[in-house]
Amino acid sequence: MTSGTVQRDLLAVARREFVEHGYGGASIRSIAQKTGVSLSAMYYHYASKQELLAAMLNSGMDSFERRVVEEFEAKDPTPTGRLLGYVASLVRFRTLEQEQSQLVQTETRNLEPEFLSAYRERQRQSSEPLRQALADGVDSGEFRTPFPEDSYRSILGMCNAIAHWYEPAGDLTVEEIVHRYQELALRVVYHRDVAPPASEPSS
Amino acid sequence: MTSGTVQRDLLAVARREFVEHGYGGASIRSIAQKTGVSLSAMYYHYASKQELLAAMLNSGMDSFERRVVEEFEAKDPTPTGRLLGYVASLVRFRTLEQEQSQLVQTETRNLEPEFLSAYRERQRQSSEPLRQALADGVDSGEFRTPFPEDSYRSILGMCNAIAHWYEPAGDLTVEEIVHRYQELALRVVYHRDVAPPASEPSS
Structure with missing residues (x-):
C-alpha cells in the first residue's frame, strides 16, 4: 500500500x-x-485520535467544497443561479455522503480548541458562497427577503436536516430532492418570481 | 428538600x-x-446515567409540548393558525431553552435501545401537530405546497437550527425571531396569500 x-x-x-x-x-x-x-x-x-477526527472532518469539508466549486463553474453566475447551485451541492452532500455528513454535524463538538478554531473558520468559509449569493440577490432585486440572514440560516438548516431523514432506499431520487429543496429555497429568499407582487401575508 | x-x-x-x-x-x-x-x-x-439522560430528554420534551398546547389553545384553529402557533412554540423552545434544546439534539444518540424507542415515539408525537396542520392546510387549499412532507421537514430543520446560532445578547428579541420564522414558514408551505397566483418559478 x-x-x-x-x-x-x-x-x-x-x-x-x-x-x-x-x-x-x-x-x-x-x-x-x-x-x-x-x-x-x-x-x-x-x-492522536484528535488528529484523526480533524482529518476526517476536513475531508468531509473538502468533498463538500469540491461540489460547490463544480456547481458554480457549471451554473449561471447570477445570484439565483448560485443559490440553486449551492442548494444542489448541499443536498447532494447530505444524501450521497450521508455518513460523512452526519459526522460533520455530530462530532465537531469533540474537537479540541487546537483544531476547533481552524475548523470553524473553514465551516464559515464553506457557507460564504451562499451568504454572498443572498447578498447579491437582494442587491439585484432577485430576492425580496426582508431578512437575508434568516433566509440564509433557514436554507442551511433545512438542507442540513436532510442527513437525518434521508433513506437511500426511499421513494425519492437524490435529484428529485435537489429539485424540491431548490424550489423551497426560492421561496425562503422571497424570489421575485414566486413572491407576491405587492400584498403582504395575511397572518 | x-x-x-x-x-x-x-x-x-x-x-x-x-x-x-x-x-x-x-x-x-x-x-x-x-x-x-x-x-x-x-x-x-x-x-443509572441512562435514566438521568432519559429523564432529562423527557423533561425537555414536556416543556416543548406544554408550549405547543398553550399556543394551540390560544390561537385560531385553522391550519394557518396552527402552523403559526407551532412555529412560535418551536422557536421559543429553541431560544428560551437553548441549552435544553441543544441537548435534545446532540445527546439523543447516547440513549440505549431500552429508552430510545419510547423517546423516538415521543419525538414523533411531538411533531404530529405540525404534520396535521400541514395536511389540513393542503386539504383546505390554504397551503399549496406540492410536497407537504418536505415543507414539514424544512420547517423543523430551519427552526431546530436556531439553537445553534441564537445569542441571548444578540440584536433580535425572541418574538422578532418568532415573527420572522412564521413568515418564512408561510412561504415554505406555499401559503395561498404569498404563493404566486398562477405562474411557476422561472428556475
Whole structure:
C-alpha cells in the first residue's frame, strides 16, 4: 500500500468506527487493527485520535467544497443561479455522503480548541458562497427577503436536516430532492418570481 | 428538600454537566456532589446515567409540548393558525431553552435501545401537530405546497437550527425571531396569500 492509500483506508475505517461508537467510544487500536496496519504505522499518519477526527472532518469539508466549486463553474453566475447551485451541492452532500455528513454535524463538538478554531473558520468559509449569493440577490432585486440572514440560516438548516431523514432506499431520487429543496429555497429568499407582487401575508 | 426538589435539582445539575462534558464525559458522582446529595440518594432517584439522560430528554420534551398546547389553545384553529402557533412554540423552545434544546439534539444518540424507542415515539408525537396542520392546510387549499412532507421537514430543520446560532445578547428579541420564522414558514408551505397566483418559478 502507498502512504496515501493507507491514509485513505485509515480514514474510511475510522469513519465507520466513529459512526458506530461515537468519538468517545472509538478505539484507535481497533481502527489500526481493522485497517490492517500496526499501531506505530497508525501513529505515523495520525499522531492522536484528535488528529484523526480533524482529518476526517476536513475531508468531509473538502468533498463538500469540491461540489460547490463544480456547481458554480457549471451554473449561471447570477445570484439565483448560485443559490440553486449551492442548494444542489448541499443536498447532494447530505444524501450521497450521508455518513460523512452526519459526522460533520455530530462530532465537531469533540474537537479540541487546537483544531476547533481552524475548523470553524473553514465551516464559515464553506457557507460564504451562499451568504454572498443572498447578498447579491437582494442587491439585484432577485430576492425580496426582508431578512437575508434568516433566509440564509433557514436554507442551511433545512438542507442540513436532510442527513437525518434521508433513506437511500426511499421513494425519492437524490435529484428529485435537489429539485424540491431548490424550489423551497426560492421561496425562503422571497424570489421575485414566486413572491407576491405587492400584498403582504395575511397572518 | 422534598423529593421533587431533589429530582429537579439533580436534573438541572446534570444538564449543566452534560452540556460541559457530553454524556460520555459526565460523571454521576460529580452530579451528586454538586447537587449536595449522597450517591445513594442520587441512585434512589436515578438508577443509572441512562435514566438521568432519559429523564432529562423527557423533561425537555414536556416543556416543548406544554408550549405547543398553550399556543394551540390560544390561537385560531385553522391550519394557518396552527402552523403559526407551532412555529412560535418551536422557536421559543429553541431560544428560551437553548441549552435544553441543544441537548435534545446532540445527546439523543447516547440513549440505549431500552429508552430510545419510547423517546423516538415521543419525538414523533411531538411533531404530529405540525404534520396535521400541514395536511389540513393542503386539504383546505390554504397551503399549496406540492410536497407537504418536505415543507414539514424544512420547517423543523430551519427552526431546530436556531439553537445553534441564537445569542441571548444578540440584536433580535425572541418574538422578532418568532415573527420572522412564521413568515418564512408561510412561504415554505406555499401559503395561498404569498404563493404566486398562477405562474411557476422561472428556475
